[in-house]
Amino acid sequence: MPKVEVENVYKIFGPSPKQIIPLLEQGEDKTKILKKYKHTVGVNRTSFTVEEGEVFVIMGLSGSGKSTLIRCINRLIEPTSGRILIDGQDITALSSAQLREIRRKKIAMVFQNFALLPHKTVLDNVAFGLEIQRTNIEERRRKAKEMLEIVGLNGYDAAKPSELSGGMQQRVGLARALATEADILLMDEAFSALDPLIRKDMQNELLSLQQKMHKTIIFITHDLDEALKLGDRIAIMKDGNIVQIGIAEEILQNPADDYVREFTQDVNRARIITASAIMRDAESIVLEKSGVLIAARKMKELGISSLFVTKKSGELLGIVTIENVSSMIRQRKEDLETIIDKNIETVGLDASIDEIIPLFLNTKYPVAVLDEDNKLKGIIFKSTILAGIAGEGGNNDATHC
Amino acid sequence: MQPIARLPLGEYIEIGVKWMTNNLAGFFTGIREGLANLVGILGDLLYLIPVPLFIIIVAALSWWVSGKNLAIFSVIGLYLIYNLQLWDKTVLTLSMVTTATLIALVVGLPSGILMSKSNTADKIIRPILDFMQTMPAFVYLIPAVYFFDLGTPPGVVATIIFAMPPIVRLTNLGIRQVPEDVVEATKSFGATPSQLLFKVQIPLAIPTIMAGLNQTIMLSLSMVVISAMIGADGLGKVVYEGIGQMNVGKGFEGGLAVVIVAMLLDRITQCIGAVQKKSGKVFIQQLRDKHSQNKSI
Numbered sequence: 285m286p287k288v289e290v291e292n293v294y295k296i297f298g299p300s301p302k303q304i305i306p307l308l309e310q311g312e313d314k315t316k317i318l319k320k321y322k323h324t325v326g327v328n329r330t331s332f333t334v335e336e337g338e339v340f341v342i343m344g345l346s347g348s349g350k351s352t353l354i355r356c357i358n359r360l361i362e363p364t365s366g367r368i369l370i371d372g373q374d375i376t377a378l379s380s381a382q383l384r385e386i387r388r389k390k391i392a393m394v395f396q397n398f399a400l401l402p403h404k405t406v407l408d409n410v411a412f413g414l415e416i417q418r419t420n421i422e423e424r425r426r427k428a429k430e431m432l433e434i435v436g437l438n439g440y441d442a443a444k445p446s447e448l449s450g451g452m453q454q455r456v457g458l459a460r461a462l463a464t465e466a467d468i469l470l471m472d473e474a475f476s477a478l479d480p481l482i483r484k485d486m487q488n489e490l491l492s493l494q495q496k497m498h499k500t501i502i503f504i505t506h507d508l509d510e511a512l513k514l515g516d517r518i519a520i521m522k523d524g525n526i527v528q529i530g531i532a533e534e535i536l537q538n539p540a541d542d543y544v545r546e547f548t549q550d551v552n553r554a555r556i557i558t559a560s561a562i563m564r565d566a567e568s569i570v571l572e573k574s575g576v577l578i579a580a581r582k583m584k585e586l587g588i589s590s591l592f593v594t595k596k597s598g599e600l601l602g603i604v605t606i607e608n609v610s611s612m613i614r615q616r617k618e619d620l621e622t623i624i625d626k627n628i629e630t631v632g633l634d635a636s637i638d639e640i641i642p643l644f645l646n647t648k649y650p651v652a653v654l655d656e657d658n659k660l661k662g663i664i665f666k667s668t669i670l671a672g673i674a675g676e677g678g679n680n681d682a683t684h685c
Numbered sequence: 686m687q688p689i690a691r692l693p694l695g696e697y698i699e700i701g702v703k704w705m706t707n708n709l710a711g712f713f714t715g716i717r718e719g720l721a722n723l724v725g726i727l728g729d730l731l732y733l734i735p736v737p738l739f740i741i742i743v744a745a746l747s748w749w750v751s752g753k754n755l756a757i758f759s760v761i762g763l764y765l766i767y768n769l770q771l772w773d774k775t776v777l778t779l780s781m782v783t784t785a786t787l788i789a790l791v792v793g794l795p796s797g798i799l800m801s802k803s804n805t806a807d808k809i810i811r812p813i814l815d816f817m818q819t820m821p822a823f824v825y826l827i828p829a830v831y832f833f834d835l836g837t838p839p840g841v842v843a844t845i846i847f848a849m850p851p852i853v854r855l856t857n858l859g860i861r862q863v864p865e866d867v868v869e870a871t872k873s874f875g876a877t878p879s880q881l882l883f884k885v886q887i888p889l890a891i892p893t894i895m896a897g898l899n900q901t902i903m904l905s906l907s908m909v910v911i912s913a914m915i916g917a918d919g920l921g922k923v924v925y926e927g928i929g930q931m932n933v934g935k936g937f938e939g940g941l942a943v944v945i946v947a948m949l950l951d952r953i954t955q956c957i958g959a960v961q962k963k964s965g966k967v968f969i970q971q972l973r974d975k976h977s978q979n980k981s982i
């Protein structure tokens with residue numbers, strides 16, 4: 285069962301929002317709805333699911349409805365229509381007392397501008413969620429101390445939030461959210477107010493915390509790099525709609541529309557795109573079945589100057605070049621095995637382009653892509669890399685070399 | 686010649702006031718007695734404190750909330766009042782101000798909170814506050830006399846009406862000014878509306894509410910003096926007698942005492958809000974000291 289399910293959620297702002305839904309269903313334009321009916325569409329029929337332990341990033345420009353959407357999940361904003369299930373329980377149907385219970389135990393939130401309580405000490409800020417639950421003071425302070433240690437702020441117990449830097453304040457915000465032991469974290473542009481270096485630190489810290497804690501995190505950001513770094517899956521929002529959901533690579537490789545493509549233009553693709561996405565189909569010959577003549581013919585057919593050789597099982601043995609093959613033919617020797625060059629570079633399926641590029645310095649051959657069992661899965665040429673960075677997919681046309 | 690008949694608004698008001706005087710006499714007498722008692726008790730309590738001790742207490746308080754200068758000023762000012770033989774009147778004025786302020790607080794704080802929570806309440810209460818503040822103070826001295834007779838109680842009632850708006854307005858403002866994301870964060874942790882109010886909104890609104898309290902106290906003082914016109918006792922009476930007898934010296938002495946009391950009340954209440962900040966600064970200083978100690982070790 286998914287941890288969080290959002291089903292056909294609408295949020296429309298205005299005096300009679302429910303009447304706008306049928307118009308939206310008929311495909312009425314949002315700007316027209318704003319002009320003619322004076323209603324603002326915040327979230328327009330949105331559905332997604334988040335699995336337990338997943339980091340789900342919702343990305344979009346300001347005004348795309350992402351902050352509204354995340355607030356629907358704990359009903360800080362009431363959705364106009366639709367269902368939101370948390371552990372299978374529809375929270376849109378809850379009474380306010382039941383909702384408070386969910387907010388206390390299951391969902392915690394981290395805010396863009398930290399939203400700390402300026403009149404309380406750091407320790408009492410972290411303990412605030414527990415204070416709301418009426419936990420006794422020793423217990424909640426003990427817990428808060430523990431959390432401060434986790435986020436690396438021990439010793440600041442008695443300080444006031446205003447005495448801390450932005451990064452430290454957000455650590456307090458994070459500790460406060462962790463202290464209630466809720467298993468869902470909603471993070472609304474949690475790192476957007478921090479400067480770039482601190483931001484990177486916080487991202488890394490969140491990732492390492494996540495490895496230990498396995499929370500279900502819904503993270504809002506307008507920064508694609510952040511989304512790619514943190515997100516197990518990413519949803520891209522535009523004008524209240526989710527236009528694409530997928531893992532980082534899918535979004536970079538197959539942007540659903542021009543909006544997403546524009547978003548992904550500035551990304552350092554080399555860091556994200558993996559060997560499996562750009563590799564060409566593996567052209568190879570099987571040692572047991574082939575001799576030099578078959579190798580020569582295949583290379584001629586494909587117009588290439590080298591060819592990988594595998595065992596019958598698919599395991600990679602090495603590469604033969606056209607020069608060696610022709611000299612064998614001239615010497616009338618048959619045995620392919622003697623000319624296999626084992627000195628080749630190989631990478632795993634999930635190696636990034638950044639990791640692959642340096643390999644070409646050491647070899648004149650293409651790089652072989654292997655799976656966990658050393659079976660040949662594909663080939664990467666220098667030209668494939670350029671195409672990958674430029675954003676073309678690994679379509680298997682035979683334009684080798 | 687007027688195109689339409691003049692609306693006899695004044696007559697209606699008079700009829701209304703007369704009706705209330707005749708039919709609600711018991712109610713008004715009750716309030717009158719209650720206020721007279723409250724002012725009396727507070728006055729007696731203040732009288733109980735010997736003058737030197739009173740001066741020392743005020744000076745110590747001034748020192749704590751503000752500093753040496755205010756403490757020195759309070760000693761000189763209060764001694765001058767004592768020397769001019771205006772101590773009794775000053776104590777009476779203070780007890781009237783305190784009574785009016787307390788009642789204004791008891792009514793004003795909840796009204797301000799209500800206004801901040803409900804836009805409808807805001808829309809209803811706001812014009813009432815405008816009315817209370819801008820209607821010339823002398824105008825409601827008259828019905829006050831109708832209802833409560835001459836003396837101190839009608840003075841206190843008029844004072845309460847005149848002095849209450851700031852505390853209501855600034856309570857409302859203070860709560861509405863609490864940053865939206867802090868309110869959201871509090872709700873997101875499952876706070877009940879009363880937890881939100883008492884743990885977050887009111888504590889954060891305190892500086893603004895204190896500014897309102899300061900205004901209320903200052904307005905109380907000014908109105909208490911004016912209400913000498915309807916027989917209220919205190920420093921106002923001294924000033925009013927000075928005017929009546931064309932006695933410039935007496936009027937000035939009374940006026941000076943009012944100014945001294947006003948300045949003391951103003952500075953002390955203004956600084957009470959800042960005391961918290963001061964302790965915060967002290968705390969940072971301690972932190973720094975500790976840090977430098979650690980370094981030297």
